[in-house]
Amino acid sequence: MHGHRQKHHKTAARDRVGFGGKVAYGLGGLAENTMHNAVNNLVMPIYNIGFGVSPVLLGIAASIFRLWDAMTDPVMGVISDRTRTRWGRRRPYIVLGAICAGVLFAIIWWCPRGMSEIAYFTWFLVSALLFYTAFTVFGVPYLGLGYELSPDYHERTRVMSFRTWFASIGGILMQWLFWMTQRPVFDDTIEGIRTVAIGVGVVLIITGIAPGLFLRERPIPAAEERNTRSRINLASIASVFKVKPFLYIFGALISTVTGMFMVGMLGFYIIVYYLFAGDLGAASFVVGVSGSTYHVCCLLSVPLISWTSSRIGKKGALLIFIGLAVVATLLKLVLYTPENPYLHLIVIGMMAPGLSAVWTLLAAMNADVTDVDELERGVRREGSFGAIFNWTMKLGFAVCFLIAGLILEATGFDEALGGDQAEHTLLAMRILFSLVPAAGLLISMVLIALYPINEEKAYEVRAKLEAIRGEQEAAT
Template identity: 45%
Template structure:
């Protein structure tokens, strides 16, 4: 426990309404980030027969492009000077385009050649993730700016995590919704489900722009504009920032490379090829995962306030470590619902990870200002998102070839070979464990605790107070 516990000043607190609006954007952000990946394989591979390796390549390349343009979007946002602020125009445009393009993605008929499906998928997904970069980088910067307080930052990010969890429940049931008897197949179902999800992206995505006040606009207008390359070089010199980037890359690769394998194990190992039955339990386990993480958020914020972010995250990461290993034992045809156990363990720990990493990133922006004299929340969040998307892109790219390597054949239906299912089960259980173990070691070495964060803020406030005198 820190020697001195700090209480959040009233001026540093963010109103419930603004937290709510920011959290609504987190719902949209989660849909944008995960819905395409969630439904790509069931629709384009399992239903339309597109090769899984080619499909995941067509999915990974836009994510890689998305990662490449993030720093440009972040710098453009930091240097923007509009009557609506630095972030809001990007958020509105990005959310609107994402909603429209997501609905368009599934609007293909049966009867096309597989190359046509692949080309349509690649072009629309490339445009979609370009729009997503325009939305998510400035949106993340808005959250960083909402409070300068070490603890209030965690509470703000907790709202985002909470609403992201609700969105996660929605995506967990997308396959189930597309399988209803009113639809002929998953493609027909996604014609309509895609429209609803796209509209939700637009409505909730613009909420932060409409109702969250951008903090520090006066200072931002006066500070010098920083070109992209110098800004990137200065940012990467901060040790605490490099450690955060390493954690996010490791976790993205470890989790997302095998995340889609759960579908295949459920459908072809647990349920013998019955997609409709598997979709129901997929929805149940996804709901359990998200609800358990959401319920853990009050405990996470209280523990962080009492023990600090670093110690809280270090302890919490042991939960997903145990949970992912438990998958080896819990995916079984004899007891299908036993697979609700791993998400009960994993979700609280991962909710802690995503919440506290976002809050730690806000603390890094203070260290950056102390060292370099500028506020660049957009650039730092862009690099953070770049690292996340780079890891996710690599994971998604490898995941399709992992499926092919395992020996899975869509034409075999429920008669997949035992060897292919064994490979999938081993990867889904043990590969994430390696990434989580590495992240635990890195968190232990993170240099910013509560005392260091408040000392940095005190020095920044002293400098700002002295700046007008120096100018006289």
């Protein structure tokens, strides 16, 4: 009985983050998710369908700025870890990055009319490169701040749950951005996106600066100050991969991202050209409903994910919810049907908890890994681990977008045909849209099952760290 009781530790009052603090951190999640996904959601409808830019060119552009984004994240992580200012090492970057990202998001969509395809490609590439640089300046310190808000195994899950919850609110808003551009008040899609983009930029600034303004950073252990004196180099960045538990998180994340997003854009084309035979107006409403359903289900599932994790641990909870997502993605072949286009919402409702669990629990598990890193190396590197976590997703996105454009063309899709796409094209889209994500999620489940840190291990590591810190403080 004694061993059974030890499996459920109670969070000490000193380790809790207040409700207001969690809300402030969560608001940053709304900005983070919007920065991460809004460009992805809008690029094909605006630059492919609206401006006529080839999906292959757009895939090349997306892969370039995603690769840049991925390369700058680890550097920003080390910079954030080693920064010392009167306002903290994370907060100044969070505020600066949010403001710049809000302005640059609007610029992406304000390209002049009547340009050539190459000119549109260049505008998109350059403006997006600047935008994603600002996203890095904001996003890496933001995630690092979340890792260090509490040292408690369960409180970390609660903090990340607020991040996921607010990210889902941002996700709901994003699903209606294209629909907003189609409102009769605008003369055309281009006028619509220009107005909508300014509104999105304002939201990014307001929600993005909240964590930087209203949260305080935890004191840095005295022994870690030597971390500021070492040089930033490739070895210092890559050393996070020497922490073995992190390798399982890395593999699970990249397999999930690759599986889900390599064919993710096909969902838009399946809805428009398979469910609605090219009727862009009708499809835009269903795209909004579909995305909103996904994020509402994410919102509703976050408390359940947190509760399940507190009962059976992060790893067990994650395996259950990802398993549900595997079943859901296989059902796409049956439930995406023109006869009843809203039937596919069943798939969305089943997949949402699984992916919500991935973003919530993998982040919380990564926070636990930072304790193992401190125990083994004597430094706190939340920024570096958060950076590599983001880098993993962004590298996956970069590869996915490059491949996605090629996959779309390989299916035989031709935007000039409108609703008259070939039957084999639509069938290929549907098969890929179902089976590729299922494969990625199954690989992720295997890696998560091998992840070695459970609740008991996490509290054991923390106890050792507190003992070492006590000895160090006594020595000084």
